[in-house]
Amino acid sequence: MKKQILTILALALITVSFTACKNDAKNTDTLNEEVTEVANDFRATDSGDLYTVKNANSSIAWEGSKPVGTHTGTIAINEGAVYIDKGAITGGKFTIDMKSITVTDLEAGDGKESLEAHLMGTVEGKEGDFFNVEKYPTAQFVITAVKSENGLTVLEGDLTIKDKTNPVSIPVTVEENKNAVMIKSEQFEIDRTQWGINYGSKSIFDNLGDKFIDDAMKLKVSIVAAK
Incomplete structure (x- = not known):
């Protein structure tokens, strides 16, 4: 026992x-x-090699939707810089030329010019509907932190449009060769009303019926920078 x-x-x-x-x-x-x-995960710093944005090869593709269809277009990134250390982004900022707004789903003479003018706010009496580029000719994105998620680099930063700044996260891939770097994002969304772009928003106006424009704007960034 x-x-x-x-x-x-x-x-x-x-x-x-x-x-x-x-x-x-x-x-x-x-x-x-x-x-x-x-x-x-780390806070952004200006460390590593400096690459300057090549504006001819850098742009943002945009997509806006409403019940009757979708419009697409591009906006140029006209200047900026990104810091790369051992193949990883450590910091940077980019300036967006709001006067370069282009519509790509319409042909000239088929509403393209009028939509571009409305978006840029160059139509008298409709300056404030969208981007009012005469008053706010540029927008800016400043990287504040860098993360790694699911094999992608996630750039966290402050996006300023029409003098309003809000945080945005952009998932990107980074390709570096000898003297250049290419940064391409996955498609991501922002809520335009956070920057005071309220025209046609049913979350702002309750009398639009089906004549509204989605608050969500889909964006895709492509940047080429060189030493």
């Missing part, structure tokens, strides 16, 4: 020891994951 009790106690001690070791290993793995995650 005494022998059986000792055997049971020994087995219990082995089980407890094994469980404790397993939990310690699990805790260590969790800690390592947390440390790795923190290491991959």
Whole structure:
């Protein structure tokens, strides 16, 4: 009987020891994951090699929707700089030329010019409907932090449009060769009303029926920069 009790106690001690070791290993793995995650996330700095944006090859593709269809177009990124350290973005900022707004889904003479003028606010009496480019000729994105998620680099930053600034996250891929870097984003969305672009918004006006424009603007960024 005494022998059986000792055997049971020994087995219990082995089980407890094994469980404790397993939990310690699990805790260590969790800690390592947390440390790795923190290491991959950092505040933006102006460190590394400086690359200057090539405006002829850098732009933002945009898409706006309403119940009857979708319009697409581009906006030029006319200047900026990005810092790269060992293949990773560490910081940067970009200036967007709002006077370069172009509509790509319409042909000249088929509403293209009138829509571009309305978006830019160059139509008398409709200056404030959208971007009012005479008063606000540029917009700007400044990188404030860089993260790594699902194999993508995520640029977190402040986007300023019409003197209003809001945080935006942009998932991108980065390709670097000897003297140039190419940054391409996944498609992402912003809520235009956060920048006071309220025209046709059913979240602002409740009497539009089906004559509204979606608050969400879909954007896709492509940037080429060189040393």
